[in-house]
Amino acid sequence: MAKKTGEKYQSIIEAAVKVIARYGYHQAQVSKIAKEASVADGTIYLYFDNKDDILISLFKEKVGTFINTARARIAPLEKAEDRLRELIYMHLWQMSQDRDLAIVTQIETRQANPNLRAGIYEVLKHYLDLIDEVIFLGKEQGVFRPDIEHRVARKMIFGTLDEAVTSWVMNERNQNLVSLVDPIHNLFINGLKVAKQ
Amino acid sequence: MAKKTGEKYQSIIEAAVKVIARYGYHQAQVSKIAKEASVADGTIYLYFDNKDDILISLFKEKVGTFINTARARIAPLEKAEDRLRELIYMHLWQMSQDRDLAIVTQIETRQANPNLRAGIYEVLKHYLDLIDEVIFLGKEQGVFRPDIEHRVARKMIFGTLDEAVTSWVMNERNQNLVSLVDPIHNLFINGLKVAKQ
Amino acid sequence: MAKKTGEKYQSIIEAAVKVIARYGYHQAQVSKIAKEASVADGTIYLYFDNKDDILISLFKEKVGTFINTARARIAPLEKAEDRLRELIYMHLWQMSQDRDLAIVTQIETRQANPNLRAGIYEVLKHYLDLIDEVIFLGKEQGVFRPDIEHRVARKMIFGTLDEAVTSWVMNERNQNLVSLVDPIHNLFINGLKVAKQ
Amino acid sequence: MAKKTGEKYQSIIEAAVKVIARYGYHQAQVSKIAKEASVADGTIYLYFDNKDDILISLFKEKVGTFINTARARIAPLEKAEDRLRELIYMHLWQMSQDRDLAIVTQIETRQANPNLRAGIYEVLKHYLDLIDEVIFLGKEQGVFRPDIEHRVARKMIFGTLDEAVTSWVMNERNQNLVSLVDPIHNLFINGLKVAKQ
DNA sequence: GATGAATGAGATTTCATTCAT
DNA sequence: GATGAATGAAATCTCATTCAT
The missing domain is CATH 1.10.357.10 (Tetracycline Repressor, domain 2)
Structure with missing residues (x-):
């Protein structure tokens, strides 16, 4: 379902590393990662199945x-x-x-x-x-x-x-x-x- | 505040090891631990500050x-x-x-x-x-x-x-x-x- | 954080007046207000910081x-x-x-x-x-x-x-x-x- | 049921005024009032029906x-x-x-x-x-x-x-x-x- | 009469996920 | 493909009250 390629896929990964390192996985809300990656919350789910x-x-x-x-x-x-x-x-x-x-x-x-x-x-x-x-x-x-x-x-x-x-x-x-x-x-x-x- | 001694303290600890090992910390709800220890949910908080x-x-x-x-x-x-x-x-x-x-x-x-x-x-x-x-x-x-x-x-x-x-x-x-x-x-x-x- | 405008904002306000008047603030659970306003509980928190x-x-x-x-x-x-x-x-x-x-x-x-x-x-x-x-x-x-x-x-x-x-x-x-x-x-x-x- | 006289009755009243004024009724837990009055929590209920x-x-x-x-x-x-x-x-x-x-x-x-x-x-x-x-x-x-x-x-x-x-x-x-x-x-x-x- | 350990019901709030646009 | 507003399930913790001692 999730398309694991593309420019946005990469920027979400990078954003996630940054946000998770900073806040911890539990406090790294999907919306925070989305914001850091400059995409909409829902967009995350086009590239990943879940958190x-x-x-x-x-x-x-x-x-x-x-x-x-x-x-x-x-x-x-x-x-x-x-x-x-x-x-x-x-x-x-x-x-x-x-x-x-x-x-x-x-x-x-x-x-x-x-x-x-x-x-x-x-x-x-x-x-x-x-x-x-x-x-x-x-x-x-x-x-x-x-x-x-x-x-x-x-x-x-x-x-x-x-x-x-x-x-x-x-x-x-x-x-x-x-x-x-x-x-x-x-x-x-x-x-x-x-x-x- | 929490009184970290006594029989109940010990049995909550034992119950917690069991329940957490089985379900994982996140899925080990306080109520589950309380039940396993045969105490009321609130009793946990007489012995521990929080989860x-x-x-x-x-x-x-x-x-x-x-x-x-x-x-x-x-x-x-x-x-x-x-x-x-x-x-x-x-x-x-x-x-x-x-x-x-x-x-x-x-x-x-x-x-x-x-x-x-x-x-x-x-x-x-x-x-x-x-x-x-x-x-x-x-x-x-x-x-x-x-x-x-x-x-x-x-x-x-x-x-x-x-x-x-x-x-x-x-x-x-x-x-x-x-x-x-x-x-x-x-x-x-x-x-x-x-x-x- | 909370967006204090819009149609839903208004209907939550109206619902709150009604429910609080009837049950008192303490007994006016957020879920009661949400139900009266026909929104989900969580929606309340898109428009208000807390109760x-x-x-x-x-x-x-x-x-x-x-x-x-x-x-x-x-x-x-x-x-x-x-x-x-x-x-x-x-x-x-x-x-x-x-x-x-x-x-x-x-x-x-x-x-x-x-x-x-x-x-x-x-x-x-x-x-x-x-x-x-x-x-x-x-x-x-x-x-x-x-x-x-x-x-x-x-x-x-x-x-x-x-x-x-x-x-x-x-x-x-x-x-x-x-x-x-x-x-x-x-x-x-x-x-x-x-x-x- | 509650006996509304006696020395302890008076000291609970005084303690309550003090504690409630300071913390507000909601944050004036019965145990706080009891402590201020130097009586046990349960004693409050010998003199008052409820909070x-x-x-x-x-x-x-x-x-x-x-x-x-x-x-x-x-x-x-x-x-x-x-x-x-x-x-x-x-x-x-x-x-x-x-x-x-x-x-x-x-x-x-x-x-x-x-x-x-x-x-x-x-x-x-x-x-x-x-x-x-x-x-x-x-x-x-x-x-x-x-x-x-x-x-x-x-x-x-x-x-x-x-x-x-x-x-x-x-x-x-x-x-x-x-x-x-x-x-x-x-x-x-x-x-x-x-x-x- | 006095104690205080134990009870357990109950509500706010969060946040991953969805889906209509 | 992208959005983001809306959803709603779910769990910690508090505290008035009880009752065996």
Whole structure:
């Protein structure tokens, strides 16, 4: 029913990111988003099925683009370690570039609404797959331990990055997210323990 | 104003965990919680300031207890590595014991409402402190690398555990959470890389 | 925010006068007013900020109109005495013409709510000003005593008329209000005392 | 059912005047009045049938006392004119002595609630009777015009005094109410017109 | 007589969504 | 395609009143 293309579709998405980041999803009334996008309330419904669909579409649009970019960026890198580092960098760098989007992604998107969660997860799955691919590659290349359960490693990688961005959005807005890339990468690769001499 | 003690206070908390886990915070009407707790709607407001306060109080109550238990459990352990393992175990075991609470904790509590987030974070802070203490201890004991930024390590530890529980709640309800304890611990300690021979 | 014009605005006002007169402000639920006006409950809030605003707007609308009419009616009269009489007549006649409005004006409007009182007084002030003007004119024309404090005279004029209407609304609904015009006018002009011979 | 005597009865009345004057009848919760009176909420209901009954009783108690005092004060005066002046004085003086009571009397008591109005009117009736008596006396003594309708004169007297107190309570709290006694008396007796030479 | 914890009915207001223009 | 006025369902919270102690 909803036509998910066109200039207005894009401006509604942009308006939604801005308004939701500022007011929170609950206080981001459809009329507010419409106003920000300079369209009539009813117009929103020509492009989106309902309010939840705005958030889901926004997430798909933005995170989908991110995944594509990330995938393209790691492709030329040969070593799994480098790909992992690039992934960490991309994640943190992208988020630090668009704070409104980060707010929406880290906070507003975690709404309890089951409809939402399902839509969100569908997109996220592709990102988790990308992480998995890096882990598998590392194992193949003999640099990551073969006995590591990829699901566990994936949880570590995604969980850590996610928590890093959430902290930044919530409490550490002045910190430089990108400065965490190497420390995180190092920790993932080498773990906590002191190297044996 | 609200009297946060007594038998009724406790039963409202229990009822709230149950109802919110089942219906989601938004669909967990105060009247539903009251009914589940076998009290009148108005009685809720003798013990809680408003609906948000139920969720915050519940979180404080439950997570507060968890932190105290966890702290008591790791205290007798001498090695930082063992404390870390115990922390991982406690986190995953506790959550797997009370799925309703896990749902509330991982999903419903992530509401965008600023009031909520502030109250939630206050409690969470104590947990993050506990993690920090283990990291510091590990450095003192010379088993964790001194150059590791504790804030980064903390993000890894908390982020990974949080993501593990979220995955379990959302997609992997049949998996055994506790079976992840050692793999996660191992990964934290040793990292991804193949040990040098 | 609320758009205070249009056909629906007017019909809500009329409905409100009717419903409030009949049930009292407190028992005049917004839904009752909406039903009487044949609009949806929510529509009320497109035209009024809140329930109090209905009462205030109604008062402004109705009393505002009354004041304009009264002012227009006394304008052509030259003598202050005649103007005073016309004012008395207008006041009592208008009220006797619209008993519902009189009820709302005399009783429901006297609610203790500070918001209300402020809004009401703002309108009433214009009426008191009109009375003042007549008093001043009478002094200029040398028919009203120059030593009379206009504030005192104004209180007498307004207080008496107000009390007359209140009595009529409350206890003397069968009495003819307009029959009081001359007795009141005579009393204002000549006072209680027996004329010297 | 309710026992309308005793020390606690009196302190509840006093507390009610204070609390209602300060917060308005609607915002003067029974529990607030109970607290101010240093009794339990339930105790109120040993002395009053319901919340309205507090306001009515308070009015009866206070205005009843006022009427008795006023009646006693005018009794020794022989001339109707003097009695009228004393009545005006008593009315304005008493009110200016107890601003809290004046607020309750002039504003809170005008609530739209029919139960209330009926109870209030019952008391007021006695005051209106007192005014009537003075008017009749004036006619008997040949100082007030025999053709004056006493109901009209009564409306003027009561309406003016009532309006004077309301204005004082609402807008002119700094004015000296008692200073209005003679101007009002003079106006009642002599009217607005310039005396014939 | 006094207490005060518990009750539960009830109404305003919001806002996603529709649909006639 | 675009508009925006109208809809109406739905839920939190208050507070007068009760009654077991």
